[in-house]
Amino acid sequence: MTYLDHAATTPMLPEAVEAMTAELGRLGNPSSLHAVGRRARRIVEESREIIAGAFDARPSEVIFTGGGTEADNLAVKGIFWARRAADPARVRVLAGAVEHHAVLDAVQWLADHEGAQVEWIPVDGLGRVDPAAVREMIGPGGGDDIALITVMWANNEVGTVQPVAELAALAREHGIPFHTDAVQAAAQLPVAFAGSGAHALTLSGHKLGGPLGVGVLLLAKGTDPVPVLHGGGQERDVRSGTLDTPAIAGLAAAVEITASRWEEQARSLSALRDELIARVMAAVPDAVLNGDPVHRLPGNAHLSFPGCEGDALLMLLDARGIECSTGSACSAGVAQPSHVLLAMGAGPERARGSLRFSLGHTSTEADVAALAEAIGPVVERARRAGLS
């Protein structure tokens, strides 16, 4: 098998499996006051400290959630509700046009059900937000009527990395909370919460070598979203629900290892990715690289193959044991051109005939060689089948 879909999910690190399985057989609700509960609580609090240390945050800023989608929803809806409650005039939301659906659809839901006035922040042809455009959107009113600005750290489809620190500084200048979805970035690039200036930052376990179904919202002191989940008041009353000790232990183990080799892995993955792109382009000279060639996730190669259906390419590669994606796995199966490529100005044909190859901690030269060998004949075959 040649697995080139690490952006969809990446294998758990052995250390994370070990930490998680050690906890699976153990009893204990971390909220219980007796010894068994206190033992589980200790695991949770040690994990919180590891995660805070890795991401330049304070332990009190770490809110555990059931994944990246939940953390995004809590940030977007919760901060909107809190800001509007403090001032009913604050109903504007500025959100990146190329956000993951976990942000995109949460923002759209606020527009459809809560009277939010959404303004989508445009991107250029490489998928990048221009801070000057955001300054203009904030407008002469200084942003008093803005509840939230949200722009992702790095895009899950085309891998473009955004100028997050500049955007956060701009938001702070105007007293506006800034949220960033760092789910993809945190697996491959150094992510510093305090250093970035963001008020809220989303992480997901299964993208960085931890388990599925656990995530984190980093929340700066003083940023207090209205909860989405109500119940037992766990996690500073921001996210109720009994904490998943095994998943949290696995997440902390994965974070510790991932963060310890961010720089080294970014270098090696970038080299492997550049080789992948060069070899695919050599086999299919009219293929087009999407996204920013410079500000790019180390493991992302997103290419369009003119005259092909992305789905056909994916199935033909799958038949040869090569696994990749036609965009984000979360929207695969939905026969619509990617909103990311459309926002970047690509025509529907280029958007449809595209594939994402994403590398991660288990990727090797042999993976790249297998793709390089297969891609030419596969594209030829998909071209003969034509566009539907």
Ligand SMILES: Cc1ncc(COP(=O)(O)O)c(C=O)c1O
């Ligand atoms: C950028 C981004 N945000 C959020 C998510 C959702 O995270 P989770 O799968 O943990 O719900 C994903 C997953 O694809 C993602 O890539």
